[in-house]
Amino acid sequence: MKVPAMTNTDALQALPEYEEGYIPTDAEEYMNPKQLAYFRDQLIKWREDLEQESAETLNDLREFSSIEADPADQATIEYEQAVELRTRDRERKLINKINEALGRIAEGEFGYCEESGDPIGIKRLLARPIATLSIEAKQRQEKRENSYAG
DSSP states (O other), X not given: OOOOOOSSTHHXXXXXXXXXXXXXXXXXXXXXXXXXXXXHHHHHHHHHHHHHHHHHHHHHHHHTOOOOSSHHXXXXXXXXXXHHXXXXXXXXXXXXXXXXXXXXXXXXXXXXXXXXXXBOOHHHHHXXXXXXXXXXXXXXXXXXXXXXXX
């Protein structure tokens, strides 16, 4: 059963507070307001951390973009910058997934498999709060992908 849809993103702020140290469990009603508030806060914190790392990377790239006299040193710097930029690109994509998950919370669809509509499960969401598929649906997807690949 899906949570009634929230009308806008202001609904994210309307979720209740929860006590410090709270972690959602299977013993509670699935995707109750307290659980939604917990996952909202986890996602927002994760996004803020990624954005902070991105800002630090940009500052580092500006600071250490000078040309080195030694070609080997220059090559090392350029390689490290390329690796850093690839990492930031992956994190940018992750931020998009986090924003989508926050949107699902606001819409009342968070925690439910986009393929089957079944609950994704608290344990899976604790491990990967951006998950959109239940374990079973994810396994089917991976099996299909492997059959095409091999």
